[in-house]
Amino acid sequence: MKTYYNEKKEKFLSLFRGLLLFTALLLVKFDIIPPISQSIFNIFLIISSVYILITTVFPIYKYSLFYKYEIFSAIDVIIVAILVYLTGGISSDLYLFLIFPIVSSAFRYDFRSAILSAILVTLIFTLFGIVQGINIILSSTYIRVIELGIIAIILALFLNYIGRESLRLEQKINEMKIFSEIIKTVNSSLETKEVLSLILESAVKLLGADGGTIFLKDKETGDLIFEKAIGEKGELLEGKKLSKGEGVVGWVVENGSPVIINNPQKDPRFSSYYDKLSGFKTGSIICVPLKVEDEVLGAIEIINSNRNRKFTDYDLDMLMNLAYETSIALNKALLYSQVNLEREKMKKILENVGDGLVILDGRKRLSMFNNVASEIFQLSFGQAGKRCTEVLKCRNLSGEIMCSECPLDKMVFQGLSLMQYEMKVWNGEKEIILGCNLSGTWEGRKVTNFILALRDISLAKELDRMKSEFVANVSHELKTPLTAIKGYSELLMKMNLPPERVRNYYQIIYKESERLTQLVNDLLEVSRIESGRIELKKDMVEIRKIIKERATFFQTRTSKHTIVLQFPEYPTFVLGDSARLTQVFHNLLDNAIKYSPNGGNVWVRVADKMEDILIEVQDQGVGIPPEHLPHIFDRFYRVDSSLRKSTSGTGLGLSIVKSIVEAHGGKISATSKVGEGTTFTIRLPRRFSLVDPLTGTLSLPYFFPILWREMYKTQGPFAFGKISYEFEGLISDNVRKNTVYNLANRLKERLKPNDLIGHGFDRFYLFTRTVMDIEEKISHIPLGDIGALKVHFKFLSSVNSSIEEVVKVINEDFQ
Ligand code: ADP
Numbered sequence: 071m072k073t074y075y076n077e078k079k080e081k082f083l084s085l086f087r088g089l090l091l092f093t094a095l096l097l098v099k100f101d102i103i104p105p106i107s108q109s110i111f112n113i114f115l116i117i118s119s120v121y122i123l124i125t126t127v128f129p130i131y132k133y134s135l136f137y138k139y140e141i142f143s144a145i146d147v148i149i150v151a152i153l154v155y156l157t158g159g160i161s162s163d164l165y166l167f168l169i170f171p172i173v174s175s176a177f178r179y180d181f182r183s184a185i186l187s188a189i190l191v192t193l194i195f196t197l198f199g200i201v202q203g204i205n206i207i208l209s210s211t212y213i214r215v216i217e218l219g220i221i222a223i224i225l226a227l228f229l230n231y232i233g234r235e236s237l238r239l240e241q242k243i244n245e246m247k248i249f250s251e252i253i254k255t256v257n258s259s260l261e262t263k264e265v266l267s268l269i270l271e272s273a274v275k276l277l278g279a280d281g282g283t284i285f286l287k288d289k290e291t292g293d294l295i296f297e298k299a300i301g302e303k304g305e306l307l308e309g310k311k312l313s314k315g316e317g318v319v320g321w322v323v324e325n326g327s328p329v330i331i332n333n334p335q336k337d338p339r340f341s342s343y344y345d346k347l348s349g350f351k352t353g354s355i356i357c358v359p360l361k362v363e364d365e366v367l368g369a370i371e372i373i374n375s376n377r378n379r380k381f382t383d384y385d386l387d388m389l390m391n392l393a394y395e396t397s398i399a400l401n402k403a404l405l406y407s408q409v410n411l412e413r414e415k416m417k418k419i420l421e422n423v424g425d426g427l428v429i430l431d432g433r434k435r436l437s438m439f440n441n442v443a444s445e446i447f448q449l450s451f452g453q454a455g456k457r458c459t460e461v462l463k464c465r466n467l468s469g470e471i472m473c474s475e476c477p478l479d480k481m482v483f484q485g486l487s488l489m490q491y492e493m494k495v496w497n498g499e500k501e502i503i504l505g506c507n508l509s510g511t512w513e514g515r516k517v518t519n520f521i522l523a524l525r526d527i528s529l530a531k532e533l534d535r536m537k538s539e540f541v542a543n544v545s546h547e548l549k550t551p552l553t554a555i556k557g558y559s560e561l562l563m564k565m566n567l568p569p570e571r572v573r574n575y576y577q578i579i580y581k582e583s584e585r586l587t588q589l590v591n592d593l594l595e596v597s598r599i600e601s602g603r604i605e606l607k608k609d610m611v612e613i614r615k616i617i618k619e620r621a622t623f624f625q626t627r628t629s630k631h632t633i634v635l636q637f638p639e640y641p642t643f644v645l646g647d648s649a650r651l652t653q654v655f656h657n658l659l660d661n662a663i664k665y666s667p668n669g670g671n672v673w674v675r676v677a678d679k680m681e682d683i684l685i686e687v688q689d690q691g692v693g694i695p696p697e698h699l700p701h702i703f704d705r706f707y708r709v710d711s712s713l714r715k716s717t718s719g720t721g722l723g724l725s726i727v728k729s730i731v732e733a734h735g736g737k738i739s740a741t742s743k744v745g746e747g748t749t750f751t752i753r754l755p756r757r758f759s760l761v762d763p764l765t766g767t768l769s770l771p772y773f774f775p776i777l778w779r780e781m782y783k784t785q786g787p788f789a790f791g792k793i794s795y796e797f798e799g800l801i802s803d804n805v806r807k808n809t810v811y812n813l814a815n816r817l818k819e820r821l822k823p824n825d826l827i828g829h830g831f832d833r834f835y836l837f838t839r840t841v842m843d844i845e846e847k848i849s850h851i852p853l854g855d856i857g858a859l860k861v862h863f864k865f866l867s868s869v870n871s872s873i874e875e876v877v878k879v880i881n882e883d884f885q
Contacts, residue, residue, distance in 0.1 A: 087146065087170065088126030094153055094167050095119065103163050105156045114156060118149050146170065147187055151194045159198035168194070169221055188223050245388065248276055253395050262403045266298045269370065269396040274300050276392065277385050279372045281350065283307060284360075285319050286368040294319055294368065301373070307344060317341045318357050322369045328358035328390055332380040356381040358389050360397040367397055367404065426504070426524035432517050434458045434478055446524060448498050465494045467503070481510050482517050492527070502528045536706040536721065543720055547589055551582035558582075589720075595653075596705065596722050599729045606647040606733055610771070612881075613642045613651070613683055613754075617674050620655045630669030633659070637676045639782055643771050644683050644754050650730045657723040658687040658750055664717050665748070666691030678775055685752040693744040702740060703728040762829045764807060765814035770835070773828025777837050777880075780826065781873055790867040790876055791836040792883060793817065798850075799857025809851075809859055835880075 095115055097103045105111040150170060154162045168191045252272040266284045274282045281301020285294040292314035299307040315324050318339045322329055332354045334340040345352055350373075357371040370393055374381065420427050426443035430436055436456055439449050453461050464472045477489055489508040494501055507523040558575045561567070567575070598604065614637045621633045644651075655674070662672045670690030677684040694702060698709045708721040727750075731738045735755045742748040762769045768776065781788065795813065797806060817827055817834055826837040851859040866883055867876045 084126045088122050090167070090170055091118070091122050091146075091149065094150070094164055097164070098153065098157055103157050106158065107156070111156050114152060118153075121145070121149070144186075144190065147190045147194070151191075154194075155198060155201075159202050160195065160204055165195070166221075169225060185223070188225075245276065248272060249392070249395065252392065253399070262400070262407050263298070265396070265400055265403045269392070269400070270298050270300055273370060273372055273389060273392055276388060277356070277372055277381070278378075279356075279381075280375045280378050282370065282372040283319075284368065284370050285312070285323070287323060287366060294323060297368070301350060318355055319369045319371050322357045322359050322371075323366050326359050326361060326364070326366050328386060328393075329356070330381050330383070330386050331355040331357075351375050351377075353378060354380045356386055356389055358386070358393045360393055360400060362397050362401040367400060426522075426526075428462070428522040428524070430458055430478070430520040430522070432519065434520070436461055437519070443524060446495060446497055446502065446504065446526070463495060465496075467492060467494060469494060477506070477508055478517075478520050481508060481520070485515075486510075487512070502526050503531050533706070536708075539708075540706045540720060544589075544593065547720065548586065551586045551589075554582045555579050555586075592720065592722055592726070595726055599726060604650075604729060604733045606650060608645050608647060610643050611646045611648045611651055613644055613685065614638075614676060616648060616652050617655050617676065617685075620652060620659055621674060623656075624659045624663055628663055628669075631663050631666060632671050634671050634673045636673060638678050639778065642676055642678050642683055643774055644734070644756055645771065646734050646754070647730075650733070654727050654730050654752070655687070657727050661723060662687055662689035662691065662748075664719070665689065670747070683754045683756065685754070686749055687752075688747060688749040690747040693746055693748055694740070694742040695744055696742075699740060699742060703738070765811060765829050765834075767814050767818070767827045767829040767834065770828050770830050773826060773835060777826055777828070777835075778877070780824075780837065781876065786839065788837060788839045789865050790880060791838070791863065791865045792833055793836065793864075794833040794862045796832065796860045796862075797853075797857060798860055799853075801853055801857040805853055805857075809853060813859075813861070 150167050154164050270284050283299040284297050286297045294312040296307040296310045321339045331337050334352050354374045359369050360367045421440045426446045427440045428443045429438040466472050505525045505527040509521045510517040511519045558579050625633050666689045673688040675686040701707045703724050705725040706721040737753045740750050756771050760772050828835045847863045849861050866879050
């Protein structure tokens with residue numbers, strides 16, 4: 071049985087013992103019970119007083135060395151024995167004081183020391199008789215001995231019995247106190263980790279053990295995880311795993327029953343692996359399962375080293391009780407953490423769904439909302455708990471506050487579980503239209519929660535509006551030329567008109583049908599783009615030429631506007647579809663003129679950036695308000711303004727432009743200032759590599775810009791030549807490549823630094839400042855048995871030609 075050290079009791083006992091011994095000493099000192107020899111007594115008085123004082127005043131019993139009651143009792147017996155001897159031995163009136171150590175031992179519930187003291191006392195008394203030459207059995211003093219012995223043993227037994235019972239009681243109370251303390255703290259915590267630490271610490275304390283571990287079972291794999299470990303290097307074990315059924319713990323978890331192992335080294339279930347890992351020497355193990363009903367959640371294992379005591383059945387009982395109580399708390403904590411995890415997951419999902427979500431309680435107070443909803447209604451966390459009328463401010467589609475016709479009330483009133491409606495709210499910047507899905511959770515006839523899912527449908531609504539407007543626009547646009555065609559053809563059919571008028575009417579009909587065709591083509595183009603089908607017929611396109619042609623087209627139609635072209639002096643090529651690119655500049659120039667009702671300049675700038683061609687179309691028109699700017703490239707989008715009614719348009723022009731530019735790998739952007747004008751910027755990539763990998767000569771799209779630059783820079787004499795080649799006969803790909811490569815090298819050899827050589831599909835171009843005296847020359851170079859190479863060398867320009875003439879010749883040649 072475990073003895074509990076009780077400080078209060080020990081203090082009292084020390085004091086009592088001190089007082090008793092002192093009383094005995096004083097009785098002798100003051101001759102009430104005279105000593106045999108005064109001088110010896112005086113020495114004894116000093117020594118024993120010091121001992122009694124120290125052991126009474128100084129709580130010596132706290133130290134483990136003195137924590138042996140046997141030593142204490144023996145010293146006390148010896149002191150009293152000397153005292154009794156000094157006051158007459160067998161006939162001393164102090165003889166009953168000898169009972170004291172027995173009483174104190176028994177009082178401590180220390181049966182062993184009590185019996186020991188009783189035997190010791192009897193022996194001493196007998197010894198006194200022998201020393202004093204009195205035959206105890208024959209003299210009447212034997213009665214004293216018997217008296218003393220019997221009293222001592224009865225007292226020891228009696229007190230010990232009472233002591234045992236009271237100790238048991240006290241121990242129980244103590245355990246219950248610890249238990250209730252544990253359960254209180256464990257129940258008040260819902261954190262699994264915390265619960266486990268508490269259980270383990272208490273268990274180790276309660277059993278006075280050296281260490282312990284709590285294992286939790288992984289529900290999926292059945293593995294046992296070291297959740298918490300106390301003891302030497304316990305932290306080393308945390309997080310480690312035992313596989314299903316492994317070790318003593320594995321056995322306990324599998325069987326669901328507890329076990330005490332007091333000789334683990336001999337038990338086959340015991341694995342010494344963790345002893346080796348932690349350096350701990352396991353001497354005894356007690357392990358109980360943590361069970362809720364029939365489900366084993368894990369196990370708690372308490373260990374003592376081989377220096378500590380072995381575990382008893384009592385320990386097992388205690389641990390089982392603890393395990394029972396705590397597994398309930400643990401289960402609660404586990405469930406709680408599971409629910410918490412689920413809740414966290416749900417919260418994350420709800421927070422991040424694209425739709426807005428607002429949850430209101432049955433009294434229409436805000437209880438939860440996600441990020442999207444907080445943006446829509448401008449909600450902050452401080453507003454949780456407020457009434458919806460204060461924070462949501464919902465309006466119907468006509469813009470009136472909805473509270474008098476609140477859908478939530480309607481839901482309750484009509485007992486609906488789901489409702490759908492649309493509403494408007496102001497999100498701080500603009501009014502948005504929301505599609506709402508309202509559902510409720512019912513408890514009897516009461517709604518406990520309203521769940522409002524919201525989707526911003528402003529754009530869809532706007533697109534809807536735009537589409538119907540577009541249909542109206544298109545119909546109008548189609549109707550105008552059709553009315554003219556119909557009217558004039560009627561006139562032609564019904565009236566006899568002079569040939570002049572007839573011709574005129576035919577012209578009108580033709581023009582209108584052309585406009586009709588254009589419109590239909592536009593629509594077809596959009597539908598093609600919408601379905602993602604744009605096919606580009608790529609070719610070398612001189613961008614300046616296209617723009618110049620469109621500029622002339624529009625300039626002839628307007629006198630209010632001046633189209634100013636700011637181009638590089640040299641041709642600017644991109645690889646692209648010339649018809650589509652024409653359409654891009656047609657639409658941009660058309661808009662620039664259309665949306666500059668007061669006229670002004672329209673600038674078109676082209677800049678050659680080597681890798682990209684940069685084109686700007688700038689006007690001095692009405693401009694585009696900033697809130698519309700991000701949408702102007704959207705299909706059917708037309709800026710709401712007074713101009714909108716007076717200008718024809720379908721809202722398709724810019725979306726076509728954007729699709730074409732992007733199909734060319736380019737980018738388009740717009741900047742604008744209301745009342746000052748708009749600038750569209752296009753960046754088109756050349757999409758060529760600088761050097762032809764086969765011949766090491768410049769590829770043409772790079773050759774030309776550099777050529778023009780050089781020509782305009784040098785202004786001195788130069789010559790421009792062309793070497794075209796043609797293979798005759800059956801020449802393999804390899805021979806072809808080798809031949810072109812050799813030809814390029816031979817040409818390069820003849821050039822000076824800063825001369826240029828460019829390579830096209832079937833030709834080289836040369837630009838040289840050293841005039842070569844080569845006349846036009848055609849040569850046949852045989853290539854093996856079956857074919858030959860025909861090379862045609864010709865100077866396209868002579869030294870005396872002007873730059874403009876050279877550019878013209880080259881452009882013509884290039885066509
Ligand atoms: P639309 O057929 O209406 O011209 P677009 O797609 O070409 O369609 O243009 C979309 C809208 O962008 C136009 O309705 C107009 O309001 C605006 N916009 C386009 N270009 C200009 C410009 N140069 N200046 C001002 N507004 C422009």
